[in-house]
Amino acid sequence: MMRQDGIVRFSQDGHWDRDVQVLLQHVRSEAVVAVSNPTRSDDHLRLGQLVVGDLLAHGKQVRLLYSPGYLETRDRQPLLRHSSLGAQIRITDNDFHNALILDRRVAVLWSGAGAEQPYAYLIRDPALLRALHQFAVLAWQSAGGLTDHLNPLRAELGEAGRKVLRTLELGLIDEAAARRLGMSLRTYRRHVADLMDRLGVQTRFQIGMRAAELGLLGRAREL
Known part of the structure; x- marks a missing residue:
């Protein structure tokens, strides 16, 4: 040395x-x-x-x-x-x-x-x-974070997107989900449409299936 x-x-x-x-x-x-x-x-x-x-x-x-x-x-x-x-x-x-x-x-x-x-x-x-x-x-x-890097889509969803994903997982109707998140019904439905576009699916049911495949639901449950 x-x-x-x-x-x-x-x-x-x-x-x-x-x-x-x-x-x-x-x-x-x-x-x-x-x-x-x-x-x-x-x-x-x-x-x-x-x-x-x-x-x-x-x-x-x-x-x-x-x-x-x-x-x-x-x-x-x-x-x-x-x-x-x-x-x-x-x-x-x-x-x-x-x-x-x-x-x-x-x-x-x-x-x-x-x-x-x-x-x-x-x-x-x-x-x-x-x-x-x-x-x-x-x-x-x-x-x-490591998980966001390994799964870039998780980071791209943003906090609002992950919260909307959580309400879909809970099965809330649009009006109840929008009130829960403190946003207008139109804004909530726009977030849902954005989730469909990002996940490449056509229905709300497919949102849940695709989110589970990508490991997004566990992160949404933390919110």
Whole structure:
């Protein structure tokens, strides 16, 4: 390793993931994992899975920020499993570095596949850590949810569309549904027509069937 004012450069032997595993054993409460351009190394992929799995198993707060490109290279099932275990996962198109930030006291930055000069740095400098953590959290907060990314139609429906979908699932007549949602009957029926158009169906019954196929009903029930 090469040290310089709170910054340590890992050696390029391809085994710096072992050093990261040691850091993970001392996480107190929080980890932010941001992966934009992953390496092609299976070892590093296993490290990422270890990071998330171990932290969640020990009750730590985990925020995961991924790029759309990362999702295209990975099996979705592990991501959905991590989400079900409590990981907070979001997807952003913004540019960012691969980073692992632990308890706001230590971070690791590393290059992705195709880097001309591969690098991996351990950061302990307080000022730089604050900046990295702030940037990662702001990027995470402005990003979209994993389920909305996997199913873009869910995000496109909007809150009003999902509420209308919920009233259809409940079997409410138009007048009662419009009153429940605080909108005019004409506006309500316009939303219903929009749902039919977006889902590519011809009847209200088909709206329910298609919404169930796309996994939209579970989200509507939360409203």
